[in-house]
Amino acid sequence: MIITDRMSAQMDGPFCVFLIGMRINRPWKVHRWLPVFFEMPRMLAELKRQPELGMLGGHLWFGRTIILLQYWRSFEALTAYARRPDLQHLPAWGRFRQRVGTSGDVGIWHETYPVSEGQYESIYANMPPFGLGKVGKLILSRGATRRRPKRMGMPAVDGPA
Numbered sequence: 001m002i003i004t005d006r007m008s009a010q011m012d013g014p015f016c017v018f019l020i021g022m023r024i025n026r027p028w029k030v031h032r033w034l035p036v037f038f039e040m041p042r043m044l045a046e047l048k049r050q051p052e053l054g055m056l057g058g059h060l061w062f063g064r065t066i067i068l069l070q071y072w073r074s075f076e077a078l079t080a081y082a083r084r085p086d087l088q089h090l091p092a093w094g095r096f097r098q099r100v101g102t103s104g105d106v107g108i109w110h111e112t113y114p115v116s117e118g119q120y121e122s123i124y125a126n127m128p129p130f131g132l133g134k135v136g137k138l139i140l141s142r143g144a145t146r147r148r149p150k151r152m153g154m155p156a157v158d159g160p161a
Contacts, residue, residue, distance in 0.1 A: 019110060
């Protein structure tokens with residue numbers, strides 16, 4: 001559903017943005033990168049079945065570099081998930097190190113951004129619910145929330161945004 005109004009996302013409290021992905025460096029070495037590729041769906045299924053682990057939602061993009069954008073309840077929830085040996089991530093990490101190691105055939109990466117309450121900003125126009133607007137609450141961007149500084153609780157400035 002496309003929302004034609006100008007919208008902004010509202011999150012209650014702090015949260016964590018987590019980017020994770022893989023890059024297929026040597027496409028002909030399918031035996032190296034395909035097992036790595038199949039690890040993520042297992043983790044995502046686990047996180048969907050157990051929302052108490054703290055993942056709020058995300059988006060996935062495919063190409064030679066695969067990117068998964070995730071939103072987590074907190075940095076602590078993300079870290080706790082990553083370190084639990086009874087869940088999918090830690091064993092998958094061990095299998096990657098064993099199967100791929102430092103061969104360079106396939107790369108994996110992540111970036112983590114803990115976000116304090118009110119220290120983010122978003123705008124969506126002519127978009128379906130997406131990003132923070134999908135995992136948080138979408139609000140009309142009018143009046144006080146029409147400009148970026150006001151959406152972040154900062155003094156107004158002249159110019160577009």
